[in-house]
Amino acid sequence: MKKKSGRVSPGIRLYLSDGGSEGMFGDGKWRLLRSVDEEGSIRKAAEKLGRGYRKAWGDIKRTENALGRKIVRKTRGGPTGGATELTEFGRELLSGWQRYREAVMEGMEGAFELHLSGLLERSEDEY
Amino acid sequence: MKKKSGRVSPGIRLYLSDGGSEGMFGDGKWRLLRSVDEEGSIRKAAEKLGRGYRKAWGDIKRTENALGRKIVRKTRGGPTGGATELTEFGRELLSGWQRYREAVMEGMEGAFELHLSGLLERSEDEY
DNA sequence: AACCGATATGCATCGTTGTACATATCCATT
DNA sequence: AATGGATATGTACAACGATGCATATCGGTT
Numbered sequence: 176m177k178k179k180s181g182r183v184s185p186g187i188r189l190y191l192s193d194g195g196s197e198g199m200f201g202d203g204k205w206r207l208l209r210s211v212d213e214e215g216s217i218r219k220a221a222e223k224l225g226r227g228y229r230k231a232w233g234d235i236k237r238t239e240n241a242l243g244r245k246i247v248r249k250t251r252g253g254p255t256g257g258a259t260e261l262t263e264f265g266r267e268l269l270s271g272w273q274r275y276r277e278a279v280m281e282g283m284e285g286a287f288e289l290h291l292s293g294l295l296e297r298s299e300d301e302y
Numbered sequence: 303m304k305k306k307s308g309r310v311s312p313g314i315r316l317y318l319s320d321g322g323s324e325g326m327f328g329d330g331k332w333r334l335l336r337s338v339d340e341e342g343s344i345r346k347a348a349e350k351l352g353r354g355y356r357k358a359w360g361d362i363k364r365t366e367n368a369l370g371r372k373i374v375r376k377t378r379g380g381p382t383g384g385a386t387e388l389t390e391f392g393r394e395l396l397s398g399w400q401r402y403r404e405a406v407m408e409g410m411e412g413a414f415e416l417h418l419s420g421l422l423e424r425s426e427d428e429y
Numbered sequence: 430a431a432c433c434g435a436t437a438t439g440c441a442t443c444g445t446t447g448t449a450c451a452t453a454t455c456c457a458t459t
Numbered sequence: 460a461a462t463g464g465a466t467a468t469g470t471a472c473a474a475c476g477a478t479g480c481a482t483a484t485c486g487g488t489t
Binding site: 183184190272274286287295 | 317
Binding site for chain 2: 432433434435436437438
């Protein structure tokens with residue numbers, strides 16, 4: 176053995192599900208919402224995240240369909256070309272997810288220290 | 303709108319990472335280890351999980367390489383054809399992960415109730 | 430020495446997901 | 460009515476992991 180096993184750390188992926196799909200909502204879409212909220216448009220938000228408008232738009236649509244609620248209000252035309260802002264529900268989802276996410280990650284860190292870090296930090300030649 | 307939005311529930315995916323790869327260890331490999339521990343062979347374990355020996359074997363190898371530790375001890379030949387059992391480290395990883403996982407999931411449930419369930423349970427026509 | 434069932438791997442393929450490109454539509458302002 | 464920048468969608472292709480198939484190897488028991 177003796178492969179390089181640099182610091183092992185806990186990772187997590189959180190999402191909302193209706194039982195099946197899984198791509199309902201998660202950190203990616205949360206970041207997108209946050210970016211839309213800041214930028215005021217899906218296009219700018221997507222560019223900022225380096226993700227391409229096509230996917231960003233589709234992500235929002237799929238989330239809305241899955242949740243059965245509008246999370247953004249979009250307008251087209253005009254001198255600015257159009258714009259997108261979060262609905263009240265969208266904003267609540269944004270902030271709620273942020274708090275949820277932080278709480279879970281904090282718990283994860285604690286649980287990792289408690290149950291795994293000791294085991295994983297022990298050097299392999301102790302075995 | 304008005305799409306079907308059956309009960310929305312929180313989902314989670316936990317894993318260990320060295321910063322990059324991500325496929326180091328997670329629930330899938332944990333289940334595999336547990337199955338190997340119960341069955342005494344990779345093949346039986348894989349079949350039981352409906353996953354094919356090829357992948358199971360590769361998963362174990364990748365985990366061992368990534369962690370730099372042996373998690374199983376394999377033997378070949380003999381009347382039984384061969385067998386696989388967990389190393390001491392493997393068993394500790396198995397039980398440690400189980401406790402870790404339960405702790406995090408419990409925290410997740412609580413955080414979900416606290417930060418999101420109220421928002422998501424509200425009917426859409428309230429908006 | 431022959432056997433049998435499990436380990437050990439390569440490889441070709443398939444399905445899902447993301448990325449890129451193309452194009453149509455909208456509409457307040459000028 | 461012409462403009463411009465963003466929304467709205469289709470489609471095709473690349474990337475990556477999962478799945479299946481084939482095959483070689485091992486070695487205690489009989």
